[in-house]
Amino acid sequence: MRKFLLKRALMLPLVALGVTFLLFSLTGLLPPEMRASIYLQDQRELTPELMQELIKEHKLDAPLVVRYGSWLKNLLKGDLGYSETARMKVTEAIKTYLSATLELTIFAIIPIFFIGTRLGTVSAVKKDKWPDQLTRLLAITGYSLPTFVFGLLALMFFYGWLGVLGPGRYSFETDMLIHSDAFKSYTGLLTVDSLLNFKLGVFWDAVKHLILPASVLCFGSVAMLIRITRTSMLEELNKDYVRTARAKGLREAYVIGAHVRRNAMIPVITLVSLQFVRLLGGVVITETVFDFPGIGRWGVKAAQQLDLAGVMGFSLMSALLFVLANTVSDVLYAVMDPRIRYGE
Amino acid sequence: MFDERTLKRFRKSKASIFGLGLIAAFLLLALLAPFIAKPQGSDPYQMPQSGYSSEPQKPSAGKIFGTTESQYDLFYGVVWGARTAFKIGAAVIFVALAAGLIIGGLAGYYGGWADEGAMRLTDVILAFPGIVLAVVIVAMLGPGIEKVIFAIAAVSWPAYARLFRGDILTVKKQDFVTASRVMGAGDFWIFTRHILPNSIYPVVVVASLDIGSVVLTAAALSFLGLGAPAGYSDWGQLVAMSRNWILGAAGSPFAYWHTLLIPGGAIFLFVLAWNLLGDAFRDVLDPRQQ
Numbered sequence: 001m002r003k004f005l006l007k008r009a010l011m012l013p014l015v016a017l018g019v020t021f022l023l024f025s026l027t028g029l030l031p032p033e034m035r036a037s038i039y040l041q042d043q044r045e046l047t048p049e050l051m052q053e054l055i056k057e058h059k060l061d062a063p064l065v066v067r068y069g070s071w072l073k074n075l076l077k078g079d080l081g082y083s084e085t086a087r088m089k090v091t092e093a094i095k096t097y098l099s100a101t102l103e104l105t106i107f108a109i110i111p112i113f114f115i116g117t118r119l120g121t122v123s124a125v126k127k128d129k130w131p132d133q134l135t136r137l138l139a140i141t142g143y144s145l146p147t148f149v150f151g152l153l154a155l156m157f158f159y160g161w162l163g164v165l166g167p168g169r170y171s172f173e174t175d176m177l178i179h180s181d182a183f184k185s186y187t188g189l190l191t192v193d194s195l196l197n198f199k200l201g202v203f204w205d206a207v208k209h210l211i212l213p214a215s216v217l218c219f220g221s222v223a224m225l226i227r228i229t230r231t232s233m234l235e236e237l238n239k240d241y242v243r244t245a246r247a248k249g250l251r252e253a254y255v256i257g258a259h260v261r262r263n264a265m266i267p268v269i270t271l272v273s274l275q276f277v278r279l280l281g282g283v284v285i286t287e288t289v290f291d292f293p294g295i296g297r298w299g300v301k302a303a304q305q306l307d308l309a310g311v312m313g314f315s316l317m318s319a320l321l322f323v324l325a326n327t328v329s330d331v332l333y334a335v336m337d338p339r340i341r342y343g344e
Numbered sequence: 345m346f347d348e349r350t351l352k353r354f355r356k357s358k359a360s361i362f363g364l365g366l367i368a369a370f371l372l373l374a375l376l377a378p379f380i381a382k383p384q385g386s387d388p389y390q391m392p393q394s395g396y397s398s399e400p401q402k403p404s405a406g407k408i409f410g411t412t413e414s415q416y417d418l419f420y421g422v423v424w425g426a427r428t429a430f431k432i433g434a435a436v437i438f439v440a441l442a443a444g445l446i447i448g449g450l451a452g453y454y455g456g457w458a459d460e461g462a463m464r465l466t467d468v469i470l471a472f473p474g475i476v477l478a479v480v481i482v483a484m485l486g487p488g489i490e491k492v493i494f495a496i497a498a499v500s501w502p503a504y505a506r507l508f509r510g511d512i513l514t515v516k517k518q519d520f521v522t523a524s525r526v527m528g529a530g531d532f533w534i535f536t537r538h539i540l541p542n543s544i545y546p547v548v549v550v551a552s553l554d555i556g557s558v559v560l561t562a563a564a565l566s567f568l569g570l571g572a573p574a575g576y577s578d579w580g581q582l583v584a585m586s587r588n589w590i591l592g593a594a595g596s597p598f599a600y601w602h603t604l605l606i607p608g609g610a611i612f613l614f615v616l617a618w619n620l621l622g623d624a625f626r627d628v629l630d631p632r633q634q
Binding site for chain 1: 464465467468469471472473474475476477479480481482483484485556560563564567568569570580583586587590591592597598601604608611612615616619620623
């Protein structure tokens, strides 16, 4: 076990380093003048002399490896440049937007877990009967319907027609309140902060703005969990110990709940941590549709306007989270399933 | 991998037949596009515009799907969009599969540092959520169909390389390969005559079933404004054009439903068809689910 953990822990920084190099080498596609924009606070200040100075200072016309070295040094110092679209430093932008995205993904992952495992179990137990057919129909619709189409449909109904739920992260009144002195930010998660400040109105407003994007994320991602749960349950249901349990005269509900589900959950649990980060890819579109001020919307805006520092910061952040979650998932798997550990 | 029994099970699944039928219909639409919707300008992929008002028009006798923002003809866009979808899907799969086969093949056959290097490269690319890396690449290259194709291929090939490499590793250890080597066969002969025929089919099947998800990603990029140029017949762009109109007009919230539902429905049906086919294949081939 220790050897396995050590190996994973050593892989982590290596892959992270590879990720930074890959991202950085992509900037090699751009001319040096464009690369200079990373270090620019205000485009209006730009003069030809300043441009030459920036190119010289950051060695922007040097070969790739030299540039990478100087960029990496800045990165380790926590300096990722200035994001034009966010109008703040990239590190600050990440801090601001990541909490919004985190809140959204938490609101999506909880229903994904419960609905996914529940429907997956039902689907396996009632294989080929109507509950299974219905669940599979739901699942395949979920991953065939594009997030942006479903999101716009949801807005059409709940915002355009009913007028109850809208885009954004909070309403105008809440915006005024949370940026006044009467509101203290503890976690950056609006739902948690509002409760800590005893502002139920803000809490309700935040929840109202989370319902639609979280449901859209959930609908798109729950299908995969349903499928994995179903496959895993079916595999376990065919095993000998199930027959033994039934032959002993145990009630079917007990066999499923106490025996089969427990074993079937091993791959499922590890998948949830992966799912969590897959959502971080999903938020790119969902946040754009709902104009939700998270890391995904920022990344897309940065890409549209060629805000190079923003694009780099956003993608670096996504990739590092992704790598981290992959490692967590692997380790969890090894902890729960001894066959992985000893199979080395 | 396709014995008689597998094919029989496949034919019995109604969902797969439905999926196959849908794909055939879309393919027909794409092939016959010049006859179904006559091109008017010099570039057939450019949607014709009737007028300059930005407000979409409802479906009518002359324009059966109506027009979307800036008076682009929706029927024309949907028909030629099918062609765009197949074009992007086929091109991405071709490029990604070629890259995956070459890199995965070299890694699997030669092993050693070639394998180590190739696999670490796939590690790094797979460390990104696909859409994120695609967004970054398109941002660097600028929008355009060819760039979208390149970006999606660049994030898709590692999966094929890994799958192919794994299959090669299994085949490489078989006795007939050793026998051939003992008889003095060279690398090229062994690879093309013995290893390739025994390892290429799974990865080709997996890749071709990915056309649906490739088109979905391309549509998403277009929706984000990072794909097709303005006016290009592309379903994702048509959905993006509906964004300003989803709230409807005063007193009639669904006044512009057609701008969203028609192109959105086209993407949905296209992706659904490929997913139905893919699911059927997996169910049929996965012994654990029997």
